[in-house]
Amino acid sequence: MEKSIENIWKEGFLKSDALVAPKINNLYSQKSIHIIDKFKRMFRINLIAIVVFSFAFLVVSYFIGIPITGIIFFVMLWVLVYFNKKLLNDLEQIDLGDSSYQYLKAFNQWKNKQISINKKFSRFLYPMIFISMLLGFWFKDAEGMPLGERLVDKILIGFPDIYLVNGIPLIGVVIVLLILVLLAYFGGRIYKWDLNIVYGRIFRKLDELMTDIESLRR
Amino acid sequence: MSSDFYKTSILPFAGIIIKLCRAYTNSQEDFEDYYQEVCLQIWRSKENFREESQWSTWVYRISLNVCLTLLKKKKNNVQHFASDSITAEETEDNFAFSDESLNLLYDAIRKLSEIDRAIIMLYLEEKSQKEIAEIIGTNPNNIGVRVKRIKMRLKKILDGKIY
Numbered sequence: 341m342e343k344s345i346e347n348i349w350k351e352g353f354l355k356s357d358a359l360v361a362p363k364i365n366n367l368y369s370q371k372s373i374h375i376i377d378k379f380k381r382m383f384r385i386n387l388i389a390i391v392v393f394s395f396a397f398l399v400v401s402y403f404i405g406i407p408i409t410g411i412i413f414f415v416m417l418w419v420l421v422y423f424n425k426k427l428l429n430d431l432e433q434i435d436l437g438d439s440s441y442q443y444l445k446a447f448n449q450w451k452n453k454q455i456s457i458n459k460k461f462s463r464f465l466y467p468m469i470f471i472s473m474l475l476g477f478w479f480k481d482a483e484g485m486p487l488g489e490r491l492v493d494k495i496l497i498g499f500p501d502i503y504l505v506n507g508i509p510l511i512g513v514v515i516v517l518l519i520l521v522l523l524a525y526f527g528g529r530i531y532k533w534d535l536n537i538v539y540g541r542i543f544r545k546l547d548e549l550m551t552d553i554e555s556l557r558r
Numbered sequence: 559m560s561s562d563f564y565k566t567s568i569l570p571f572a573g574i575i576i577k578l579c580r581a582y583t584n585s586q587e588d589f590e591d592y593y594q595e596v597c598l599q600i601w602r603s604k605e606n607f608r609e610e611s612q613w614s615t616w617v618y619r620i621s622l623n624v625c626l627t628l629l630k631k632k633k634n635n636v637q638h639f640a641s642d643s644i645t646a647e648e649t650e651d652n653f654a655f656s657d658e659s660l661n662l663l664y665d666a667i668r669k670l671s672e673i674d675r676a677i678i679m680l681y682l683e684e685k686s687q688k689e690i691a692e693i694i695g696t697n698p699n700n701i702g703v704r705v706k707r708i709k710m711r712l713k714k715i716l717d718g719k720i721y
Contacts, residue, residue: 343684348662351657352657352660352663353573354662552598
């Protein structure tokens with residue numbers, strides 16, 4: 341007599357040893373490696389994009405007549421890439437270790453070091469970007485004379501009594517200094533905000549994973 | 559996940575979780591990933607359990623959702639199979655049970671649609687129509703009819719009439 345599917349199911353599992361539950365630990369290792377690998381890929385792509393942009397902007401800045409901006413930009417971005425490439429090399433050295441927890445902890449330490457270095461650098465980078473833009477446009481050729489000087493001439497027509505420092509209106513110097521101070525002060529925060537946009541999701545996933553593993557270890 | 563939680567809240571249902579995961583995977587490696595992901599999600603969602611249903615219902619529902627989600631992800635990534643079903647060729651070097659009839663039945667179940675697989679397995683695990691409906695989120699009135707149809711389809715597959 342043919343067996344019903346109900347009997348095949350019941351008897352099959354009575355005889356079978358197929359109901360042995362797998363160990364729950366490998367998942368964390370796989371997830372940690374997968375997420376960190378994803379971060380490494382994104383980080384590498386980010387550095388390549390900065391390199392490509394630095395070259396592209398150098399060329400563009402030459403053609404639009406602000407080569408000073410292009411050169412300062414280029415140097416600044418290459419310093420940024422150099423430090424971060426070194427950091428990436430350090431990241432590649434992180435050993436997978438005995439457990440995914442140790443791997444994640446090592447990655448977290450690296451991440452904090454990387455954020456700390458880049459935050460400090462950003463306090464210097466953003467003001468420098470602003471200065472490079474200012475200098476670029478100041479010295480941009482405007483019918484045989486720098487654009488900045490032409491602008492000062494126009495201001496002097498409207499405000500002949502304005503106080504000048506080395507041929508630049510004092511009010512302008514004060515405003516520029518104020519912007520530089522603000523950029524230096526908020527540079528770290530701007531970097532963190534930027535970092536959160538690019539890597540926020542990955543960092544949140546890693547934090548969740550760390551929390552999971554820590555509660556597993558309790 | 560504390561081992562206590564695993565022992566008291568997951569292990570009693572490990573049988574059905576394993577059976578469900580096996581129906582949605584075609585390799586031991588995938589099966590282990592699915593099983594672990596299911597356990598992890600049950601553990602993570604324990605705070606969301608409001609005791610409006612039985613714990614077992616909650617566990618089955620999460621198991622099913624995780625299996626279906628992972629299956630969708632897999633289909634979106636590397637498409638190994640063109641339809642919902644897994645062919646016999648693809649499962650030939652799978653995990654095999656010692657019981658040949660059970661192997662054949664599992665192969666047949668894998669040829670069903672995703673939801674039909676869940677319904678028939680819950681039915682085979684002797685869950686009530688009400689509980690099956692609650693787990694898969696449908697009307698309990700339809701379950702009886704659907705089970706009958708699925709059983710007929712399974713029989714045809716097992717008899718070699720449907721491939």
